[in-house]
Amino acid sequence: MNIHYFNGKLSSGFVALYSGRMLQFAASGLLGLFLPVYLLMQMGYNVIYVMLWYLAGHIGYILILPLGARVLNKIGLRRSLRISVFFDALLYTSIFLIARDPFLFSIISVIFLVLTRMLFWLPFHVDFAKFTDRTDRGKEVGLIWATKSVLGILMPIVSGFLIYYFGFKIVFILAILFYLAPIIPFMALPRTKERFEWGVWETIKNFFKKKNRSLVIANMANGAENAVALVLWPIFIWQLLKGNFVAVGALSSLIIFVGVILQLLVGKYTDIFSKRKLLHWGSIFYSIGWIVKIFIFTGFHIFIAGAYHQLAAIFKDTPFDALNYELLADQGHYVDEYTVIKEMAVQIGKALIIVFAIIIAFNFGINWTFALAAIASLLVNLL
Numbered sequence: 001m002n003i004h005y006f007n008g009k010l011s012s013g014f015v016a017l018y019s020g021r022m023l024q025f026a027a028s029g030l031l032g033l034f035l036p037v038y039l040l041m042q043m044g045y046n047v048i049y050v051m052l053w054y055l056a057g058h059i060g061y062i063l064i065l066p067l068g069a070r071v072l073n074k075i076g077l078r079r080s081l082r083i084s085v086f087f088d089a090l091l092y093t094s095i096f097l098i099a100r101d102p103f104l105f106s107i108i109s110v111i112f113l114v115l116t117r118m119l120f121w122l123p124f125h126v127d128f129a130k131f132t133d134r135t136d137r138g139k140e141v142g143l144i145w146a147t148k149s150v151l152g153i154l155m156p157i158v159s160g161f162l163i164y165y166f167g168f169k170i171v172f173i174l175a176i177l178f179y180l181a182p183i184i185p186f187m188a189l190p191r192t193k194e195r196f197e198w199g200v201w202e203t204i205k206n207f208f209k210k211k212n213r214s215l216v217i218a219n220m221a222n223g224a225e226n227a228v229a230l231v232l233w234p235i236f237i238w239q240l241l242k243g244n245f246v247a248v249g250a251l252s253s254l255i256i257f258v259g260v261i262l263q264l265l266v267g268k269y270t271d272i273f274s275k276r277k278l279l280h281w282g283s284i285f286y287s288i289g290w291i292v293k294i295f296i297f298t299g300f301h302i303f304i305a306g307a308y309h310q311l312a313a314i315f316k317d318t319p320f321d322a323l324n325y326e327l328l329a330d331q332g333h334y335v336d337e338y339t340v341i342k343e344m345a346v347q348i349g350k351a352l353i354i355v356f357a358i359i360i361a362f363n364f365g366i367n368w369t370f371a372l373a374a375i376a377s378l379l380v381n382l383l
Contacts, residue, residue: 013131014140016189017124018147020081020182024088025148027178029155030171031092033252034245036231037238038168042098043106047235047361051354053106054231058351060114062344066203068118069196069340077123077336082186084119088179091116096172125339129328130192138275138322145318149310152256160249196336207341214382215327215338216345221379222320223349225290228373232357233293236366237302251299255306275319276381282315283380290374294367316380323383349376 031038036050043049072080091112098105132140162171198206206212234248241247289309296305324342331338353376357369 010136010140011131011133012188013127013190016185017127017131018140018144019185021124021144022147022151023178023181023185025151026155027088027175029148029151030159030178031175032230033156033234033248034159034163034168034171034238035095036234037248038095039098040235040238042102047232047366048358050235051231051358051361053110054227055351055354055358056110057113057117058227058347058354060110061117062347062351064114064118065122065340065344065347066198066200069122069203069336070199072118072122073195075119077126077192078186078189080119081123081127081189082183084116084123085180085183085186087112087116087119089176092172092176092179096168121343122336122339125325125328125342126336127189127192129325129335129339131190132325132329134326134329137325138318141321141325142318145314145321149256153253155253156249156256157246157253158249160245160247163245163249196340197334198337198340203337203340203344206337207344212338212341215342218320218380218383219324219342219345220349220352221376221382223346224353224376225373225380226346227350227353228290228357228369228376231354232361232366232369239366240297240302241299247299251302251306255303255310275323278315278319279323279383280381282312282317282319283377285312286316287374287377288312290370290377293370296367316377320380320383327383 039050039053040047043053075083091109094105094109094112098109159171162174207216237251238245238248241251286309289305289312292305292308296302328335328338328342353369353372356372360369360372
């Protein structure tokens with residue numbers, strides 16, 4: 001597959017991965033923004049319980065990763081990606097059933113959350129590093145983020161209307177169907193021969209090695225910032241807009257709209273200009289956006305701050321992801337081992353910031369957790 005935007009020909013592996021992620025983005029576009037709100041409603045409107053649910057998922061994934069990577073040797077990376085599709089469906093089914101028994105289905109859903117992360121993310125990152133080319137990697141990352149943004153324009157407003165008129169059930173059903181659909185493109189994935197060779201102790205030792213410190217700290221910081229964006233920001237704007245699902249969906253769609261074309265442009269220039277310079281300035285502007293979000297009080301403030309943040313995120317996330325995949329691809333035969341280190345760092349960052357966020361939210365309010373995200377945004381420069 002050859003498109004003029006790219007320097008070379010897109011590999012069949014990248015096309016399969018991209019197609020699968022596109023369907024997953026459609027599913028997460030329906031549920032992602034409102035999932036923390038749904039959990040909040042089912043857990044007695046206690047934001048601490050919601051954060052504890054996410055914290056359990058991150059800790060579980062951290063603990064299972066070194067051993068789970070060796071289990072994937074027996075399953076195979078390609079088969080693992082395919083199996084993860086069904087665990088996604090089980091995950092969101094169990095989350096929906098939390099309404100029936102919050103304690104039981106919270107535990108079951110966390111188990112499925114950990115398993116689907118283990119089965120999907122390690123094979124995906126390994127395959128993405130292998131099936132993308134250095135000369136086009138920034139543009140390929142940009143294409144994925146732009147696709148997510150395009151779907152992010154439509155899906156939140158559709159989801160908001162569906163929840164308002166029909167409730168959460170129809171949204172969960174549609175999302176589960178979208179999560180099952182990637183099995184089709186994943187069937188076309190070429191086979192890779194990577195095997196995870198490190199034991200648990202060797203993985204831990206390499207995680208703490210000095211030469212890997214920048215990779216670890218930068219990904220911990222990126223994971224921490226993402227956790228605030230995905231969990232606390234949706235709850236904050238839902239509360240600020242007084243529980244109006246349609247308004248939350250429409251405003252989120254409008255915010256995402258401003259960044260779609262820019263995403264493709266930045267992806268192109270990421271391969272021309274210094275990725276590190278783009279990352280440096282993008283992270284500074286993105287950090288400022290989190291500080292601004294601490295002091296917003298109206299829907300108009302949400303739009304202005306969100307639109308600014310959407311723009312700044314493009315300059316931060318595209319070069320950051322491209323650099324990450326370059327570092328992984330440069331490891332050659334050890335690409336899967338270093339992917340495990342990266343994933344462990346991301347999850348540790350998310351877990352740590354949720355612990356701090358619980359303390360801050362309990363004493364000062366959700367909005368002050370955005371200060372933590374601002375600090376984390378600057379630390380991605382260590383990559």
